[in-house]
Amino acid sequence: MILAIDTSAGTAVAVVDRDGGVLAERSVADTRRHAEVIGTLIEAVTTEAGVSPRDLSAVVAGVGPGPFTGLRVGIVAARAYAFGAGVPCLAVGSHDAVAFQRLSAAAGRSVADAGGRLDSPLVVVTDARRREVAWTAWAGLDDDGLPVAAGGPALVVPALLGEATGASSTWPRTDPDDTVVSAGALGMLAERLFEHGRPFADAAPLYLREPDVTPAARPKTVSQ
Amino acid sequence: MTETTASSTPAHAPVVLGIETSCDETGVGIVRGTELLANVISSSMDEHARYGGVVPEVAARAHLDAMEPALRAALAEAGLTLDEVDAIAVTSGPGLAGALMVGVGAAKALALATGKPLYAVNHLVGHVGADVLRDDGSDLELPTVALLVSGGHTSLLHVRDLVDDVQLLGETIDDAAGEAFDKVARLLGLPYPGGPHIDRVAVGGDPAAIRFPRGLTLPKDRAAHRWDFSFSGLKTAVARWVERRRDEGQEVPVADVAASFREAVADVLLTKALDACAELGVPRLLLGGGVVANARVRQLAEERCAAAGIELRVPPLSLCTDNGAMIAALGAQLVSRGRAPSPLDFGADSTLPVTVVQV
Numbered sequence: 001m002i003l004a005i006d007t008s009a010g011t012a013v014a015v016v017d018r019d020g021g022v023l024a025e026r027s028v029a030d031t032r033r034h035a036e037v038i039g040t041l042i043e044a045v046t047t048e049a050g051v052s053p054r055d056l057s058a059v060v061a062g063v064g065p066g067p068f069t070g071l072r073v074g075i076v077a078a079r080a081y082a083f084g085a086g087v088p089c090l091a092v093g094s095h096d097a098v099a100f101q102r103l104s105a106a107a108g109r110s111v112a113d114a115g116g117r118l119d120s121p122l123v124v125v126t127d128a129r130r131r132e133v134a135w136t137a138w139a140g141l142d143d144d145g146l147p148v149a150a151g152g153p154a155l156v157v158p159a160l161l162g163e164a165t166g167a168s169s170t171w172p173r174t175d176p177d178d179t180v181v182s183a184g185a186l187g188m189l190a191e192r193l194f195e196h197g198r199p200f201a202d203a204a205p206l207y208l209r210e211p212d213v214t215p216a217a218r219p220k221t222v223s224q
Numbered sequence: 225m226t227e228t229t230a231s232s233t234p235a236h237a238p239v240v241l242g243i244e245t246s247c248d249e250t251g252v253g254i255v256r257g258t259e260l261l262a263n264v265i266s267s268s269m270d271e272h273a274r275y276g277g278v279v280p281e282v283a284a285r286a287h288l289d290a291m292e293p294a295l296r297a298a299l300a301e302a303g304l305t306l307d308e309v310d311a312i313a314v315t316s317g318p319g320l321a322g323a324l325m326v327g328v329g330a331a332k333a334l335a336l337a338t339g340k341p342l343y344a345v346n347h348l349v350g351h352v353g354a355d356v357l358r359d360d361g362s363d364l365e366l367p368t369v370a371l372l373v374s375g376g377h378t379s380l381l382h383v384r385d386l387v388d389d390v391q392l393l394g395e396t397i398d399d400a401a402g403e404a405f406d407k408v409a410r411l412l413g414l415p416y417p418g419g420p421h422i423d424r425v426a427v428g429g430d431p432a433a434i435r436f437p438r439g440l441t442l443p444k445d446r447a448a449h450r451w452d453f454s455f456s457g458l459k460t461a462v463a464r465w466v467e468r469r470r471d472e473g474q475e476v477p478v479a480d481v482a483a484s485f486r487e488a489v490a491d492v493l494l495t496k497a498l499d500a501c502a503e504l505g506v507p508r509l510l511l512g513g514g515v516v517a518n519a520r521v522r523q524l525a526e527e528r529c530a531a532a533g534i535e536l537r538v539p540p541l542s543l544c545t546d547n548g549a550m551i552a553a554l555g556a557q558l559v560s561r562g563r564a565p566s567p568l569d570f571g572a573d574s575t576l577p578v579t580v581v582q583v
């Protein structure tokens with residue numbers, strides 16, 4: 001069993017099992033309350049799934065891309081939970097989870113079903129704030145039902161998306177206003193990657209943007 | 225830890241792990257009651273040096289990278305496993321929001337994974353809590369006035385009870401004192417962070433060479449800002465003085481400027497702190513925050529406290545700068561008093577008032 005956490009958009013948490021599928025899943029769409037809700041969501045899914053930390057084989061973190069401040073909350077929570085539970089923390093791209101879910105659905109399957117090949121391209125597009133979007137192109141699903149990357153991830157202003165995506169410019173795209181990352185899909189993708197001996201993502205977040213280097217404007221006062 | 229120290233702590237004293245990420249230090253500390261077991265600090269200061277101040281996004285990225293290694297290192301230093309920890313404490317605020325959120329996210333997940341109660345606490349009160357960890361075994365004596373000065377805050381508190389009764393007397397209305405050090409250092413061509421470099425070049429300088437202004441000390445300021453601080457005017461005055469010298473083609477006496485500036489900061493900090501002790505009838509002053517590392521601030525505090533018959537308490541420097549042990553120490557006080565853990569839905573509060581000791 002895997003605890004999956006993604007805060008690349010809202011806050012999404014799930015407990016999944018390779019055979020049992022998505023056992024419990026909760027999400028809060030608010031993109032500014034990750035630190036507030038992360039604990040209650042983890043508590044809710046583990047309670048609903050009836051798992052104790054020691055029942056888990058791993059924790060998986062969605063590593064973006066996504067707005068940084070929120071993205072980090074989920075990644076650090078996944079790492080700390082894994083550390084506390086004494087299990088490994090694995091990383092999966094958040095766009096990979098979106099592609100896995102949408103393409104599985106296009107193939108007539110849920111994320112919990114065993115997969116198979118699908119030639120159906122898709123560009124996953126999510127909001128990256130500051131009038132930019134993040135995109136990743138996918139060629140379809142491979143013989144194991146796992147998404148095949150074809151370009152990205154990268155940031156671009158929406159007007160230049162066609163140009164930036166190059167060969168995949170005519171492919172169907174997800175609408176950034178309507179693209180949610182499901183922790184259930186993230187967790188099931190992690191189960192399938194593990195099952196087929198595939199590599200996981202690098203643990204580092206997909207920031208795709210250098211930090212602003214303006215030193216802190218400190219709060220003028222801390223009383224009210 | 226020596227046997228003497230360990231045996232002076234009651235066997236039932238709670239073991240608390242504290243997490244601190246309010247600024248540029250990732251701190252994880254472990255205490256058993258009032259006994260310090262581990263104090264691991266991972267600083268991103270070097271990365272901020274080229275920008276002349278703490279860059280929030282750079283600090284937050286560094287917290288994420290440092291968190292798990294710091295947790296591991298602290299447990300190793302304490303010689304404990306997670307199972308032996310009784311509770312977890314974390315800084316909820318005040319501080320940089322994005323930086324605080326990393327600690328809050330980590331602490332909540334760690335608490336849930338281990339089944340330990342979680343205490344969300346106030347960073348500034350944590351600085352006061354550091355004083356319970358003195359290795360001379362003496363207790364924190366109350367009431368006390370606390371002067372907390374760093375790159376992020378300049379606050380004067382009246383503490384009658386560490387857990388129940390902390391009052392804000394005053395704070396900076398513009399720059400923190402540590403920021404003023406950074407800005408004046410830059411003006412003099414010295415590296416970041418400014419404090420130690422100002423200290424270095426001030427040696428041999430005349431602190432009375434230039435009379436720089438003492439912010440908010442004039443009679444007209446006393447009504448509205450009796451205990452508040454302001455360092456923005458001082459910074460501007462130093463800049464004007466140095467520029468005029470340069471415009472006139474004269475050499476800038478760096479040692480005198482640094483010594484005089486430092487004197488102005490130390491003077492105004494300690495004048496207000498000792499006035500507060502006198503006015504409130506409080507016979508002791510506690511210093512905290514990174515500026516305590518400044519030699520002149522410490523020296524002037526010693527002189528003036530001795531002259532006024534005020535007991536001066538200065539925790540070791542490693543417990544004055546931001547650290548997780550002080551957060552753990554405050555958490556242990558809450559546990560010892562039988563306080564309930566914090567609700568699981570608290571957030572990072574960048575402007576958390578000092579009156580809120582536990583969220």
Ligand SMILES: [Zn+2]
Nearest residue numbers: 374376513546
């Ligand atoms: Zn501090």
